[in-house]
Amino acid sequence: MLLYEHPLSSYAQKVKIALREKGVAFDLEVPDSFGTGRTDGPFAAATPRMEVPVLVDGATRIFESTVIMEYIEERWPNPPLLPRDPAARASARITEDVCDTQYEAVNWGFGEVLWFRRAAGTLGDALRAQAARQTMVLQDWLEARLGEADWFGGAAFGWADAAAAPMVNRSVHYGMGPPPGSALAGWHRRVRERPSVAATFAEFDAAAARMAGAAELYTTGGRRREYRDHRLEWMVKSGGIEVVQAGLRDGNIRFSWPDAS
Ligand SMILES: N[C@@H](CCC(=O)N[C@@H](CS)C(=O)NCC(=O)O)C(=O)O
Numbered sequence: 001m002l003l004y005e006h007p008l009s010s011y012a013q014k015v016k017i018a019l020r021e022k023g024v025a026f027d028l029e030v031p032d033s034f035g036t037g038r039t040d041g042p043f044a045a046a047t048p049r050m051e052v053p054v055l056v057d058g059a060t061r062i063f064e065s066t067v068i069m070e071y072i073e074e075r076w077p078n079p080p081l082l083p084r085d086p087a088a089r090a091s092a093r094i095t096e097d098v099c100d101t102q103y104e105a106v107n108w109g110f111g112e113v114l115w116f117r118r119a120a121g122t123l124g125d126a127l128r129a130q131a132a133r134q135t136m137v138l139q140d141w142l143e144a145r146l147g148e149a150d151w152f153g154g155a156a157f158g159w160a161d162a163a164a165a166p167m168v169n170r171s172v173h174y175g176m177g178p179p180p181g182s183a184l185a186g187w188h189r190r191v192r193e194r195p196s197v198a199a200t201f202a203e204f205d206a207a208a209a210r211m212a213g214a215a216e217l218y219t220t221g222g223r224r225r226e227y228r229d230h231r232l233e234w235m236v237k238s239g240g241i242e243v244v245q246a247g248l249r250d251g252n253i254r255f256s257w258p259d260a261s
Contacts, residue, residue: 001026004043004054006034007207010104011065012053013166013200014096018069020196021162022076035223037254049257051226066096069159081159088153095145095152095160098138103167105234106134110174112235116225117215118243130238135176142168143184150190157194165191169201173208224254 003019003026005012019026030052031043037050046054047063054063055071062068073081082089110131112118119127142164146152152160168188171177178184191197217223227235227244232255235243247253 002056003028004031004046004056005052006030007203008211009052010107010166010170011051011100013204014163015053015055015065015068015072016200016203017162017165017196018072018081018159020199021079021081021157021194022072024072024076035217035225037224037226066100069096069162073159081162083153083156083158091145092153092159095142096163098141099163099167101230102134103138103164105230106131106138107167107170107174108231109234109238109240110135110176112225112240112243114174115211115214116218118247119240123240123242127238127240127243131174132176134238135171139168139171139178139182139184143178143182146183146187148183150187152187157191161187161191165197166200166204169204173204218252219250224252226256227253228256 001019001024003012003015005016005028007013007030016026016028031041033041033043033050034052038044039050043054044050046056046061049063051063053065053068054061055068057071057075060071062071069081082092109127113124113127113131142152145160149155151157152164165188168178168184169192172188178188192201218225225247227247232244235241244253
C-alpha cells in the first residue's frame with residue numbers, strides 16, 4: 001500500500017488518519033513532481049489531476065480523497081468510521097464536504113500569503129483579515145454541529161472528525177484556532193491526542209517547520225501551484241484577483257487538468 005501525499009495536505013492527512021484508525025500499514029511518498037503540474041512519471045500516471053493524495057493498492061490507483069476514504073471504509077470495514085444510521089452518515093459527509101471545499105480554501109488562501117508570499121503590504125493584510133473572519137464563520141458552523149458531543153459523530157470518533165481535524169489544526173497553526181473554552185477548542189485538544197491524529201499532526205509540524213524558504217520554489221524553482229475551484233474562488237472573492245493575474249503573468253500558477261492550451 002502506497003500513499004502519494006504531502007504532509008501539509010489536509011486531504012492527505014484525512015486519509016492517513018483513516019488508514020491509521022483502521023491499523024492499515026502503508027508507505028508514504030511525496031511525488032517529486034508535486035506542485036509542478038508535470039505530466040511525466042508514475043504519479044501523473046496515477047492521476048491526471050496531479051493532486052495528492054493518491055492511494056496505490058496493488059494494481060488499484062485511486063485519486064480524490066473522498067473516493068479514497070470510501071474505498072478504505074469498504075476495504076477495511078472495521079472499525080467503521082461512518083455511522084450506520086443514514087441521516088448520521090449524511091451528516092458526517094456534509095461536515096467532510098464543507099471542510100474539503102470552503103474551509104480548506106480559506107486555509108490555502110492564508111498559506112498563499114504566509115508561506116508563498118503572494119501578497120504583501122495592504123493586500124496581504126486584507127487577505128489575512130478575510131481569512132481570519134471566514135475562519136471564525138466556519139468554526140462557528142463546526143461548533144454548532146459538534147454541540148455537546150465529544151465527537152462530530154456523537155459518542156465515537158469517526159469520518160467527520162478525520163475530515164475536520166486537519167482543517168482546524170491548520171487554523172491553530174496559523175494562530176486562528178477556536179476560542180479557548182469553546183467546544184471546538186476542547187474537541188481539538190481531544191482529537192490531537194488520538195494516536196492516528198498525533199502521528200499525522202507530527203508529520204504536518206515537521207513539514208511546516210521547513211516552509212520558510214517555500215516561496216522561492218515558486219519565484220525561481222519552476223513550480224506552478226494549482227489554483228482550482230474553491231481555492232481560486234477564495235482568492236477572487238477575498239479581493240486577491242491581482243494575485244491570480246500575477247501568477248498567470250509569471251507562470252507560477254496553473255489551473256486544473258486538462259490544460260486549456
Ligand atoms: N479534491 C481533491 C483535492 C486534492 C488537492 O487539491 N491536493 C493538493 C494538495 S493539498 C495538490 O495536490 N495540489 C497540486 C498542486 O498544487 O500542484 C481531493 O480531495 O483529493
